[in-house]
Amino acid sequence: MREVFQQELREVQERLVEISTLVGDSIEKATRAFNESDVSLAETVIEDDRRIDALAAELDELAITILARQQPVARDLRIVVSALRISASLERMGDMAEHIAQLARYRFPEKVVPKGLRGTFREMGALDVEIARKLTELLATEDPAIAEHIRNEDDKVDALHLAVFDKVLGETWKGETADTVDATLASRYHERFADHAVSIAKKVQYLATGDWT
Amino acid sequence: MREVFQQELREVQERLVEISTLVGDSIEKATRAFNESDVSLAETVIEDDRRIDALAAELDELAITILARQQPVARDLRIVVSALRISASLERMGDMAEHIAQLARYRFPEKVVPKGLRGTFREMGALDVEIARKLTELLATEDPAIAEHIRNEDDKVDALHLAVFDKVLGETWKGETADTVDATLASRYHERFADHAVSIAKKVQYLATGDWT
Numbered sequence: 001m002r003e004v005f006q007q008e009l010r011e012v013q014e015r016l017v018e019i020s021t022l023v024g025d026s027i028e029k030a031t032r033a034f035n036e037s038d039v040s041l042a043e044t045v046i047e048d049d050r051r052i053d054a055l056a057a058e059l060d061e062l063a064i065t066i067l068a069r070q071q072p073v074a075r076d077l078r079i080v081v082s083a084l085r086i087s088a089s090l091e092r093m094g095d096m097a098e099h100i101a102q103l104a105r106y107r108f109p110e111k112v113v114p115k116g117l118r119g120t121f122r123e124m125g126a127l128d129v130e131i132a133r134k135l136t137e138l139l140a141t142e143d144p145a146i147a148e149h150i151r152n153e154d155d156k157v158d159a160l161h162l163a164v165f166d167k168v169l170g171e172t173w174k175g176e177t178a179d180t181v182d183a184t185l186a187s188r189y190h191e192r193f194a195d196h197a198v199s200i201a202k203k204v205q206y207l208a209t210g211d212w213t
Numbered sequence: 214m215r216e217v218f219q220q221e222l223r224e225v226q227e228r229l230v231e232i233s234t235l236v237g238d239s240i241e242k243a244t245r246a247f248n249e250s251d252v253s254l255a256e257t258v259i260e261d262d263r264r265i266d267a268l269a270a271e272l273d274e275l276a277i278t279i280l281a282r283q284q285p286v287a288r289d290l291r292i293v294v295s296a297l298r299i300s301a302s303l304e305r306m307g308d309m310a311e312h313i314a315q316l317a318r319y320r321f322p323e324k325v326v327p328k329g330l331r332g333t334f335r336e337m338g339a340l341d342v343e344i345a346r347k348l349t350e351l352l353a354t355e356d357p358a359i360a361e362h363i364r365n366e367d368d369k370v371d372a373l374h375l376a377v378f379d380k381v382l383g384e385t386w387k388g389e390t391a392d393t394v395d396a397t398l399a400s401r402y403h404e405r406f407a408d409h410a411v412s413i414a415k416k417v418q419y420l421a422t423g424d425w426t
Contacts, residue, residue, distance in 0.1 A: 064294055071284040081277055084294065088301065168390055177381055180393040188401065 005070045012066070012083045015059045016139045019090045022052050024132035026097035027193060031125030033101050034186065035118070039108040045101035052094035056087045063087070082203045089196040093132070096193040103186055107178070112186070114179035117167055124160045124190040127153050131197045138201060142208040147201040157194040161187050218283045225279070225296045228272045230353045232303045235265050237345035239310035240406060244338030247313050247399065248331070252321040258314035265307035269300045276300070295416045302409040306345070309406040316399055320391070325399070327392035330380055337373045337403040340366050344410045351414060355421040360414040370407040374400050
């Protein structure tokens with residue numbers, strides 16, 4: 001029984017890695033679509049999000065099946081519950097990538113990224129992509145150093161998020177109202193994306209250390 | 214064993230009702246603080262959110278304990294897993310109320326609600342409060358008619374959310390950049406609050422009907 005359980009846990013982990021890889025692909029495409037106003041790439045991201053949602057739902061079913069069949073207790077039980085939560089956060093990260101892509105599509109053929117903020121959003125996007133890639137690595141290896149790295153990158157995203165507000169509320173801001181709306185929403189989505197990764201990283205750290213928070 | 218389990222499930226339900234009641238109080242205070250620029254009320258909401266977070270974390274621990282002790286299967290298992298998810302959504306609803314309150318505090322002594330949108334936000338706020346109150350009733354009674362009602366109210370919130378964007382992007386909009394930022398974020402938070410309620414309502418409907426989605 002124990003061996004079957006370990007095998008099933010490995011499958012859960014593999015599926016989390018698979019979903020996280022897709023989320024990484026999505027945020028990479030979404031930020032490119034956003035920065036380059038590439039509407040067909042944006043549509044790909046929106047389409048791909050359905051697959052992420054479906055895989056997350058399947059993973060949840062697998063986790064519930066494992067709970068029913070294996071009746072895990074103690075640490076094993078918490079691992080399965082953590083997997084359910086990680087799956088929910090990955091699903092939301094996919095939604096954030098989709099929302100960023102949608103902004104590019106709504107504003108097309110206008111550029112969605114407001115002048116004066118292009119560098120900032122390029123940087124935020126690159127950080128989100130980096131965070132997603134590291135998250136996949138973390139889910140595959142459970143290396144606590146990677147969790148730490150993700151937290152540090154998230155601090156940078158938070159700083160850029162504040163910088164966006166400083167910019168649009170500053171005296172030099174010449175953006176139209178649409179630019180202000182786009183910048184506000186886009187910045188929020190980028191920031192939430194990274195937040196979810198940090199929350200997953202905390203759960204993975206528990207899996208590695210048993211230190212439940 | 215079965216009786217103990219039923220008793221524990223009742224406790225889970227009571228705690229969900231308790232947290233949902235607090236979330237209702239929070240959104241009521243948050244929207245009042247937002248609409249009336251009441252900064253001390255805003256601070257109460259921010260303070261109260263810690264209690265919601267703590268109660269949600271305690272409920273999660275209870276659910277995990279029930280999983281470990283009772284080893285439920287089939288429908289019983291799904292009920293406990295649903296409780297974990299409902300708790301996560303309630304916790305996020307509390308966060309949205311807190312974010313709305315924070316907007317009021319950041320902008321103080323300026324009014325946070327942009328001119329030309331006061332009626333819209335009063336309406337959105339009243340809908341969110343109504344939704345939260347109905348959600349508490351739904352969690353207590355599992356009456357499917359209430360779930361339906363919540364979905365209808367959410368449609369109205371979505372329509373108002375779109376109306377906010379129409380307004381700020383329209384030609385008559387005279388707001389400053391800060392007004393545009395506030396309106397964008399506030400509208401998003403109000404809309405997400407209602408979304409979470411709908412997602413909880415779907416789960417409760419499952420609990421009542423066994424129709425898992």
